Amino acid sequence: MVVKQQTTIQRIDLLARNITPFLLALVLIMVSQLPMHIPELGRASPMLALIAVYHWTVFRPELLPSPAVFVIGLFLDLLSGGPVGINAVVLLLVYGVVLSQRRFLFGKSFAVVWIGFGVVGLSATLVTFIVVSLYHLMPVSPQGFLFQYLLTLGLFPLVSWMLLKWQRLVLR
Protein backbone atom coordinates (compact mmCIF):
# COMPACT_ATOMS: atom_id res chain seq x y z
CA MET A 1 0.00 0.00 0.00
CA VAL A 2 2.87 2.30 0.82
CA VAL A 3 4.63 1.90 -2.48
CA LYS A 4 2.23 3.72 -4.71
CA GLN A 5 4.56 4.39 -7.61
CA GLN A 6 4.78 0.71 -8.56
CA THR A 7 2.31 -0.45 -11.14
CA THR A 8 0.61 -3.82 -10.86
CA ILE A 9 2.69 -5.22 -13.70
CA GLN A 10 5.88 -4.15 -11.99
CA ARG A 11 4.76 -5.79 -8.81
CA ILE A 12 3.91 -9.04 -10.56
CA ASP A 13 7.23 -8.89 -12.34
CA LEU A 14 9.09 -8.44 -9.06
CA LEU A 15 7.15 -11.23 -7.42
CA ALA A 16 7.89 -13.54 -10.34
CA ARG A 17 11.58 -12.73 -10.08
CA ASN A 18 11.66 -13.14 -6.33
CA ILE A 19 10.01 -16.54 -6.38
CA THR A 20 12.70 -17.95 -8.68
CA PRO A 21 15.17 -18.89 -5.88
CA PHE A 22 12.51 -21.18 -4.46
CA LEU A 23 11.60 -22.64 -7.86
CA LEU A 24 15.28 -23.07 -8.74
CA ALA A 25 15.75 -25.10 -5.57
CA LEU A 26 12.92 -27.42 -6.67
CA VAL A 27 14.49 -27.81 -10.11
CA LEU A 28 17.89 -28.55 -8.55
CA ILE A 29 16.26 -31.28 -6.46
CA MET A 30 14.83 -32.89 -9.57
CA VAL A 31 18.20 -32.64 -11.31
CA SER A 32 19.91 -34.28 -8.35
CA GLN A 33 17.55 -37.26 -8.67
CA LEU A 34 18.19 -37.92 -12.36
CA PRO A 35 19.90 -41.15 -13.30
CA MET A 36 23.36 -40.07 -14.42
CA HIS A 37 24.60 -43.49 -15.58
CA ILE A 38 28.11 -42.71 -14.42
CA PRO A 39 29.39 -45.75 -12.54
CA GLU A 40 32.41 -43.88 -11.17
CA LEU A 41 30.11 -41.51 -9.33
CA GLY A 42 28.66 -44.27 -7.22
CA ARG A 43 25.07 -43.93 -6.16
CA ALA A 44 25.41 -40.81 -4.08
CA SER A 45 23.24 -38.02 -5.39
CA PRO A 46 24.69 -34.58 -4.61
CA MET A 47 22.77 -32.53 -2.05
CA LEU A 48 21.95 -29.70 -4.44
CA ALA A 49 19.06 -28.55 -2.26
CA LEU A 50 21.51 -27.98 0.59
CA ILE A 51 23.68 -25.83 -1.68
CA ALA A 52 20.66 -23.81 -2.78
CA VAL A 53 19.36 -23.24 0.75
CA TYR A 54 22.82 -22.31 2.01
CA HIS A 55 23.46 -19.98 -0.91
CA TRP A 56 20.21 -18.05 -0.65
CA THR A 57 20.39 -17.86 3.14
CA VAL A 58 23.81 -16.26 2.88
CA PHE A 59 23.08 -13.91 -0.01
CA ARG A 60 19.34 -13.21 -0.09
CA PRO A 61 17.62 -14.68 3.00
CA GLU A 62 14.55 -12.51 2.49
CA LEU A 63 13.77 -14.47 -0.67
CA LEU A 64 13.73 -17.80 1.14
CA PRO A 65 11.45 -17.66 4.20
CA SER A 66 11.33 -20.69 6.47
CA PRO A 67 8.08 -22.11 4.98
CA ALA A 68 9.84 -22.20 1.60
CA VAL A 69 12.74 -24.14 3.13
CA PHE A 70 10.20 -26.49 4.70
CA VAL A 71 8.53 -27.15 1.34
CA ILE A 72 11.92 -27.66 -0.36
CA GLY A 73 12.90 -30.24 2.26
CA LEU A 74 9.58 -32.02 2.05
CA PHE A 75 9.71 -32.14 -1.74
CA LEU A 76 13.18 -33.67 -1.60
CA ASP A 77 12.02 -36.25 0.94
CA LEU A 78 8.98 -37.26 -1.07
CA LEU A 79 10.92 -37.53 -4.31
CA SER A 80 13.99 -39.29 -2.95
CA GLY A 81 12.12 -42.13 -1.28
CA GLY A 82 13.78 -41.67 2.08
CA PRO A 83 12.15 -41.01 5.45
CA VAL A 84 9.74 -38.10 4.93
CA GLY A 85 10.59 -35.05 7.00
CA ILE A 86 14.30 -35.71 7.44
CA ASN A 87 15.49 -33.19 4.89
CA ALA A 88 12.87 -30.70 6.00
CA VAL A 89 14.33 -30.84 9.51
CA VAL A 90 17.95 -30.75 8.37
CA LEU A 91 17.49 -27.92 5.87
CA LEU A 92 15.55 -25.85 8.40
CA LEU A 93 18.35 -26.34 10.93
CA VAL A 94 20.90 -25.30 8.30
CA TYR A 95 18.74 -22.28 7.51
CA GLY A 96 18.53 -21.25 11.16
CA VAL A 97 22.23 -21.72 11.84
CA VAL A 98 23.38 -19.91 8.69
CA LEU A 99 20.95 -17.06 9.30
CA SER A 100 22.31 -16.53 12.79
CA GLN A 101 25.92 -16.67 11.56
CA ARG A 102 25.26 -14.66 8.43
CA ARG A 103 27.44 -11.70 9.39
CA PHE A 104 30.49 -13.98 9.34
CA LEU A 105 29.73 -15.11 5.81
CA PHE A 106 28.04 -12.29 3.94
CA GLY A 107 30.36 -10.04 1.96
CA LYS A 108 33.37 -12.27 2.56
CA SER A 109 35.54 -13.86 -0.10
CA PHE A 110 34.28 -16.95 -1.88
CA ALA A 111 36.77 -19.14 -0.02
CA VAL A 112 35.18 -18.16 3.30
CA VAL A 113 31.70 -18.93 1.97
CA TRP A 114 32.94 -22.29 0.70
CA ILE A 115 34.62 -23.18 4.00
CA GLY A 116 31.42 -22.15 5.75
CA PHE A 117 29.53 -24.53 3.50
CA GLY A 118 32.06 -27.25 4.27
CA VAL A 119 31.37 -26.93 8.00
CA VAL A 120 27.61 -26.60 7.63
CA GLY A 121 27.45 -29.45 5.11
CA LEU A 122 29.46 -31.79 7.31
CA SER A 123 27.23 -31.04 10.30
CA ALA A 124 24.12 -31.53 8.18
CA THR A 125 25.47 -34.84 6.88
CA LEU A 126 26.26 -36.01 10.41
CA VAL A 127 22.81 -35.05 11.68
CA THR A 128 21.19 -36.78 8.71
CA PHE A 129 23.24 -39.92 9.29
CA ILE A 130 22.29 -40.03 12.97
CA VAL A 131 18.59 -39.36 12.35
CA VAL A 132 18.37 -41.92 9.52
CA SER A 133 20.10 -44.52 11.71
CA LEU A 134 17.70 -43.80 14.57
CA TYR A 135 14.78 -43.90 12.17
CA HIS A 136 15.68 -47.36 10.91
CA LEU A 137 16.83 -48.45 14.40
CA MET A 138 20.15 -49.62 12.96
CA PRO A 139 23.29 -47.87 11.74
CA VAL A 140 23.19 -47.39 7.97
CA SER A 141 26.36 -47.58 5.91
CA PRO A 142 28.37 -44.37 6.51
CA GLN A 143 30.47 -44.47 3.32
CA GLY A 144 27.56 -43.31 1.20
CA PHE A 145 27.07 -40.27 3.41
CA LEU A 146 30.74 -39.36 3.35
CA PHE A 147 30.89 -39.70 -0.41
CA GLN A 148 27.73 -37.69 -0.83
CA TYR A 149 29.18 -34.94 1.31
CA LEU A 150 32.47 -34.79 -0.63
CA LEU A 151 30.60 -34.79 -3.94
CA THR A 152 28.40 -31.93 -2.76
CA LEU A 153 31.38 -29.99 -1.44
CA GLY A 154 33.11 -30.36 -4.80
CA LEU A 155 30.03 -29.23 -6.70
CA PHE A 156 29.41 -26.23 -4.47
CA PRO A 157 31.52 -23.67 -6.43
CA LEU A 158 29.82 -24.58 -9.71
CA VAL A 159 26.26 -24.50 -8.39
CA SER A 160 26.87 -21.43 -6.27
CA TRP A 161 28.41 -19.65 -9.26
CA MET A 162 25.33 -20.43 -11.35
CA LEU A 163 23.05 -19.16 -8.61
CA LEU A 164 25.13 -15.98 -8.35
CA LYS A 165 24.79 -15.44 -12.09
CA TRP A 166 21.08 -15.90 -11.76
CA GLN A 167 21.04 -13.47 -8.87
CA ARG A 168 22.72 -10.79 -10.99
CA LEU A 169 20.71 -11.39 -14.12
CA VAL A 170 17.22 -11.91 -12.75
CA LEU A 171 16.97 -10.67 -9.20
CA ARG A 172 18.82 -7.36 -9.52
Add this chain to the structure above:
Amino acid sequence: MKQRQGGVAQATQPIKSLIQRFAYVGMVMAAIAILMFGKADTLLIEKARIYVTDAVAPVLNLLSRPAATVSNWVKQGNELLALREENARLREANARLLQWQIVARKLEAENTELRHLSEFQPQGTQSYISARVIADAGGTFAHSLVLSAGRKAGVRKGQAVIAGEGLVGRVHGVGPNSSRVLLITDLNSRIPVMIEDTRVRAILAGNNSTRASLIHLPPGATASPGDRVITSGHGGAFPWGLPVGVVAAVSDDRIEVQPFVDRERLEYVRAVDFGLKGIVTLPSADKAGSAQKPK
Protein backbone atom coordinates in the same frame (compact mmCIF):
# COMPACT_ATOMS: atom_id res chain seq x y z
CA MET B 1 7.48 9.18 0.58
CA LYS B 2 10.82 7.51 1.09
CA GLN B 3 11.01 8.65 4.68
CA ARG B 4 7.54 7.44 5.46
CA GLN B 5 8.35 4.11 3.95
CA GLY B 6 11.43 3.80 6.13
CA GLY B 7 9.44 4.83 9.18
CA VAL B 8 6.79 2.20 8.63
CA ALA B 9 9.40 -0.44 7.94
CA GLN B 10 11.22 0.44 11.14
CA ALA B 11 8.06 0.34 13.20
CA THR B 12 6.97 -3.05 11.87
CA GLN B 13 10.45 -4.60 11.98
CA PRO B 14 10.30 -6.10 15.51
CA ILE B 15 6.83 -7.56 14.92
CA LYS B 16 7.91 -8.94 11.59
CA SER B 17 10.98 -10.62 13.01
CA LEU B 18 8.90 -12.02 15.85
CA ILE B 19 6.46 -13.52 13.36
CA GLN B 20 9.34 -14.90 11.34
CA ARG B 21 10.86 -16.49 14.42
CA PHE B 22 7.55 -18.08 15.31
CA ALA B 23 7.14 -19.32 11.76
CA TYR B 24 10.62 -20.83 11.87
CA VAL B 25 10.06 -22.69 15.11
CA GLY B 26 6.66 -23.82 13.87
CA MET B 27 8.18 -25.15 10.66
CA VAL B 28 10.89 -27.10 12.52
CA MET B 29 8.27 -28.64 14.80
CA ALA B 30 6.04 -29.48 11.85
CA ALA B 31 8.96 -31.19 10.09
CA ILE B 32 9.79 -33.25 13.17
CA ALA B 33 6.11 -34.13 13.56
CA ILE B 34 5.94 -35.30 9.94
CA LEU B 35 9.08 -37.38 10.44
CA MET B 36 7.55 -39.14 13.44
CA PHE B 37 4.16 -39.46 11.82
CA GLY B 38 5.77 -41.03 8.76
CA LYS B 39 7.41 -43.65 10.96
CA ALA B 40 4.05 -44.54 12.50
CA ASP B 41 1.73 -44.37 9.51
CA THR B 42 3.40 -44.95 6.19
CA LEU B 43 0.23 -45.33 4.16
CA LEU B 44 -0.63 -41.64 3.98
CA ILE B 45 3.00 -40.67 3.41
CA GLU B 46 3.28 -43.19 0.59
CA LYS B 47 0.18 -41.72 -1.00
CA ALA B 48 1.70 -38.24 -0.83
CA ARG B 49 4.91 -39.62 -2.26
CA ILE B 50 3.15 -41.24 -5.18
CA TYR B 51 1.15 -38.10 -5.83
CA VAL B 52 4.19 -35.80 -5.84
CA THR B 53 6.31 -38.19 -7.89
CA ASP B 54 3.55 -38.59 -10.43
CA ALA B 55 3.09 -34.83 -10.67
CA VAL B 56 6.75 -34.21 -11.49
CA ALA B 57 7.23 -37.36 -13.59
CA PRO B 58 6.80 -35.49 -16.92
CA VAL B 59 9.48 -32.99 -15.86
CA LEU B 60 11.80 -35.79 -14.76
CA ASN B 61 11.14 -37.59 -18.02
CA LEU B 62 12.12 -34.49 -19.96
CA LEU B 63 15.15 -33.67 -17.81
CA SER B 64 16.47 -37.21 -17.86
CA ARG B 65 16.81 -37.20 -21.64
CA PRO B 66 19.66 -34.68 -21.90
CA ALA B 67 21.26 -36.40 -18.89
CA ALA B 68 21.07 -39.67 -20.79
CA THR B 69 22.53 -38.00 -23.88
CA VAL B 70 25.50 -36.61 -21.97
CA SER B 71 26.12 -39.95 -20.31
CA ASN B 72 25.94 -41.56 -23.74
CA TRP B 73 28.73 -39.29 -24.96
CA VAL B 74 30.84 -40.19 -21.96
CA LYS B 75 30.12 -43.85 -22.58
CA GLN B 76 30.96 -43.61 -26.26
CA GLY B 77 34.23 -41.85 -25.47
CA ASN B 78 35.15 -44.57 -23.01
CA GLU B 79 34.18 -47.24 -25.48
CA LEU B 80 36.34 -45.73 -28.22
CA LEU B 81 39.31 -45.77 -25.88
CA ALA B 82 38.83 -49.39 -24.96
CA LEU B 83 37.76 -50.64 -28.39
CA ARG B 84 40.61 -53.10 -28.92
CA GLU B 85 40.38 -54.89 -25.60
CA GLU B 86 36.62 -54.85 -25.79
CA ASN B 87 36.77 -56.54 -29.19
CA ALA B 88 39.08 -59.27 -27.97
CA ARG B 89 36.95 -59.81 -24.91
CA LEU B 90 33.76 -59.99 -26.94
CA ARG B 91 35.23 -62.46 -29.41
CA GLU B 92 36.19 -64.70 -26.55
CA ALA B 93 32.80 -64.29 -24.93
CA ASN B 94 31.11 -65.02 -28.22
CA ALA B 95 32.97 -68.29 -28.63
CA ARG B 96 32.02 -69.29 -25.11
CA LEU B 97 28.39 -68.28 -25.59
CA LEU B 98 28.11 -70.27 -28.80
CA GLN B 99 29.07 -73.35 -26.83
CA TRP B 100 26.46 -72.47 -24.26
CA GLN B 101 23.91 -72.03 -26.99
CA ILE B 102 24.41 -75.59 -28.11
CA VAL B 103 24.05 -76.80 -24.55
CA ALA B 104 20.95 -74.65 -24.04
CA ARG B 105 19.32 -75.93 -27.23
CA LYS B 106 19.93 -79.48 -26.21
CA LEU B 107 18.52 -78.87 -22.74
CA GLU B 108 15.52 -77.05 -24.12
CA ALA B 109 14.67 -79.93 -26.40
CA GLU B 110 15.13 -82.36 -23.56
CA ASN B 111 13.03 -80.19 -21.28
CA THR B 112 10.14 -80.00 -23.74
CA GLU B 113 10.19 -83.72 -24.14
CA LEU B 114 10.23 -84.37 -20.42
CA ARG B 115 7.45 -81.88 -19.80
CA HIS B 116 5.45 -83.61 -22.43
CA LEU B 117 6.05 -86.95 -20.76
CA SER B 118 5.14 -85.74 -17.27
CA GLU B 119 2.25 -83.51 -18.38
CA PHE B 120 3.80 -80.50 -16.67
CA GLN B 121 1.46 -77.58 -15.96
CA PRO B 122 3.21 -74.36 -16.94
CA GLN B 123 2.85 -71.24 -14.79
CA GLY B 124 0.47 -68.50 -15.84
CA THR B 125 1.26 -66.29 -18.77
CA GLN B 126 3.68 -63.44 -18.29
CA SER B 127 3.33 -59.96 -19.64
CA TYR B 128 6.00 -57.30 -19.72
CA ILE B 129 5.75 -53.54 -19.41
CA SER B 130 8.88 -51.72 -20.54
CA ALA B 131 9.66 -48.40 -18.93
CA ARG B 132 12.37 -45.78 -18.81
CA VAL B 133 14.19 -45.05 -15.58
CA ILE B 134 13.52 -41.36 -14.99
CA ALA B 135 14.96 -40.94 -11.52
CA ASP B 136 17.52 -42.83 -9.51
CA ALA B 137 16.42 -41.54 -6.20
CA GLY B 138 17.60 -41.46 -2.69
CA GLY B 139 21.34 -41.80 -2.79
CA THR B 140 22.10 -42.68 0.77
CA PHE B 141 18.59 -42.66 2.17
CA ALA B 142 16.95 -45.31 0.11
CA HIS B 143 17.57 -47.30 -3.01
CA SER B 144 14.71 -46.71 -5.37
CA LEU B 145 14.04 -45.88 -8.99
CA VAL B 146 11.21 -43.97 -10.59
CA LEU B 147 9.85 -45.44 -13.83
CA SER B 148 8.04 -43.62 -16.61
CA ALA B 149 5.16 -46.09 -16.66
CA GLY B 150 2.38 -46.36 -14.13
CA ARG B 151 -1.07 -47.74 -13.59
CA LYS B 152 -2.26 -46.65 -17.01
CA ALA B 153 0.43 -48.81 -18.61
CA GLY B 154 -0.47 -51.80 -16.48
CA VAL B 155 2.14 -51.57 -13.75
CA ARG B 156 0.87 -52.92 -10.44
CA LYS B 157 2.25 -52.91 -6.94
CA GLY B 158 4.29 -56.00 -6.19
CA GLN B 159 5.40 -56.78 -9.72
CA ALA B 160 8.98 -57.88 -10.22
CA VAL B 161 11.17 -55.47 -12.16
CA ILE B 162 13.92 -56.98 -14.26
CA ALA B 163 16.62 -55.81 -16.60
CA GLY B 164 18.61 -57.92 -19.04
CA GLU B 165 20.95 -59.24 -16.38
CA GLY B 166 18.46 -60.10 -13.69
CA LEU B 167 16.21 -58.89 -10.92
CA VAL B 168 16.22 -55.15 -10.26
CA GLY B 169 13.61 -54.90 -7.55
CA ARG B 170 9.94 -54.75 -6.84
CA VAL B 171 7.25 -52.20 -7.70
CA HIS B 172 6.51 -50.45 -4.47
CA GLY B 173 4.26 -47.52 -5.36
CA VAL B 174 2.19 -46.86 -8.46
CA GLY B 175 0.75 -43.59 -9.70
CA PRO B 176 -1.19 -43.09 -12.91
CA ASN B 177 1.90 -42.22 -14.95
CA SER B 178 4.86 -43.24 -12.84
CA SER B 179 5.90 -45.94 -10.46
CA ARG B 180 8.53 -46.39 -7.80
CA VAL B 181 10.74 -49.45 -7.64
CA LEU B 182 12.31 -50.65 -4.42
CA LEU B 183 15.75 -52.01 -5.35
CA ILE B 184 16.96 -55.28 -3.92
CA THR B 185 19.74 -53.37 -2.14
CA ASP B 186 17.30 -51.09 -0.26
CA LEU B 187 17.14 -51.34 3.49
CA ASN B 188 13.51 -52.44 3.34
CA SER B 189 13.90 -55.08 0.66
CA ARG B 190 13.47 -58.74 1.65
CA ILE B 191 13.36 -61.31 -1.12
CA PRO B 192 13.10 -65.08 -0.79
CA VAL B 193 16.00 -66.56 -2.74
CA MET B 194 17.98 -69.73 -3.03
CA ILE B 195 21.46 -70.72 -4.05
CA GLU B 196 21.23 -72.21 -7.49
CA ASP B 197 23.50 -75.21 -7.09
CA THR B 198 22.85 -76.30 -3.52
CA ARG B 199 19.16 -75.29 -3.37
CA VAL B 200 19.78 -73.71 0.03
CA ARG B 201 16.98 -71.26 0.73
CA ALA B 202 17.53 -67.87 2.31
CA ILE B 203 16.27 -64.31 2.41
CA LEU B 204 18.11 -61.61 0.52
CA ALA B 205 18.14 -58.45 2.61
CA GLY B 206 19.31 -55.07 1.41
CA ASN B 207 21.15 -52.60 3.62
CA ASN B 208 21.44 -49.47 1.46
CA SER B 209 24.91 -50.38 0.26
CA THR B 210 25.89 -51.73 -3.14
CA ARG B 211 25.57 -55.32 -1.97
CA ALA B 212 22.79 -57.21 -0.29
CA SER B 213 23.27 -59.99 2.24
CA LEU B 214 21.80 -63.43 2.75
CA ILE B 215 20.00 -63.96 6.03
CA HIS B 216 17.92 -66.72 7.63
CA LEU B 217 19.86 -69.58 6.13
CA PRO B 218 18.86 -72.99 7.44
CA PRO B 219 21.07 -74.15 10.33
CA GLY B 220 24.33 -75.56 9.10
CA ALA B 221 23.85 -74.38 5.56
CA THR B 222 26.45 -72.13 4.05
CA ALA B 223 27.40 -70.43 0.83
CA SER B 224 30.69 -69.89 -0.89
CA PRO B 225 31.90 -67.06 -3.09
CA GLY B 226 30.88 -67.52 -6.71
CA ASP B 227 27.54 -69.20 -5.95
CA ARG B 228 24.70 -67.90 -8.09
CA VAL B 229 21.63 -66.67 -6.25
CA ILE B 230 18.16 -66.91 -7.82
CA THR B 231 14.65 -66.19 -6.59
CA SER B 232 13.06 -69.14 -4.86
CA GLY B 233 9.46 -68.22 -5.56
CA HIS B 234 8.46 -68.64 -1.91
CA GLY B 235 5.77 -66.35 -0.64
CA GLY B 236 4.34 -66.16 -4.12
CA ALA B 237 5.52 -62.65 -4.85
CA PHE B 238 8.13 -63.56 -7.43
CA PRO B 239 8.32 -66.51 -9.75
CA TRP B 240 11.01 -69.11 -9.30
CA GLY B 241 14.39 -68.80 -10.95
CA LEU B 242 14.98 -65.11 -11.71
CA PRO B 243 18.71 -64.48 -11.54
CA VAL B 244 19.52 -62.15 -8.65
CA GLY B 245 23.26 -62.03 -8.03
CA VAL B 246 26.38 -63.88 -7.10
CA VAL B 247 27.85 -64.49 -3.65
CA ALA B 248 30.79 -62.13 -3.46
CA ALA B 249 32.14 -62.43 0.05
CA VAL B 250 31.52 -64.71 2.99
CA SER B 251 32.50 -63.82 6.53
CA ASP B 252 31.44 -65.20 9.89
CA ASP B 253 28.41 -63.02 10.30
CA ARG B 254 27.62 -61.93 6.76
CA ILE B 255 27.17 -63.41 3.32
CA GLU B 256 27.37 -60.65 0.74
CA VAL B 257 25.68 -60.90 -2.61
CA GLN B 258 26.67 -58.75 -5.57
CA PRO B 259 23.57 -58.13 -7.70
CA PHE B 260 23.84 -58.97 -11.38
CA VAL B 261 22.18 -55.70 -12.26
CA ASP B 262 24.41 -52.65 -12.39
CA ARG B 263 22.23 -49.89 -11.10
CA GLU B 264 24.23 -47.17 -12.79
CA ARG B 265 23.61 -48.60 -16.22
CA LEU B 266 19.87 -49.03 -15.96
CA GLU B 267 18.06 -47.07 -18.64
CA TYR B 268 15.15 -49.28 -19.54
CA VAL B 269 13.67 -51.95 -17.33
CA ARG B 270 10.69 -54.26 -17.52
CA ALA B 271 7.97 -54.74 -14.96
CA VAL B 272 6.80 -58.32 -15.20
CA ASP B 273 3.30 -59.43 -14.46
CA PHE B 274 3.51 -63.11 -13.62
CA GLY B 275 -0.08 -63.27 -12.56
CA LEU B 276 1.01 -64.12 -9.04
CA LYS B 277 -0.82 -62.54 -6.17
CA GLY B 278 1.32 -63.63 -3.27
CA ILE B 279 2.08 -61.89 -0.02
CA VAL B 280 2.09 -58.39 -1.40
CA THR B 281 -1.68 -58.20 -1.53
CA LEU B 282 -1.99 -58.65 2.21
CA PRO B 283 -2.77 -55.34 3.92
CA SER B 284 0.19 -55.79 6.26
CA ALA B 285 2.51 -55.84 3.27
CA ASP B 286 1.53 -52.28 2.47
CA LYS B 287 3.41 -51.16 5.51
CA ALA B 288 7.05 -50.10 5.46
CA GLY B 289 7.23 -50.71 1.75
CA SER B 290 8.55 -54.18 2.19
CA ALA B 291 7.43 -57.69 1.78
CA GLN B 292 6.64 -59.31 5.09
CA LYS B 293 9.71 -59.94 7.06
CA PRO B 294 9.95 -63.62 7.86
CA LYS B 295 10.35 -64.15 11.55
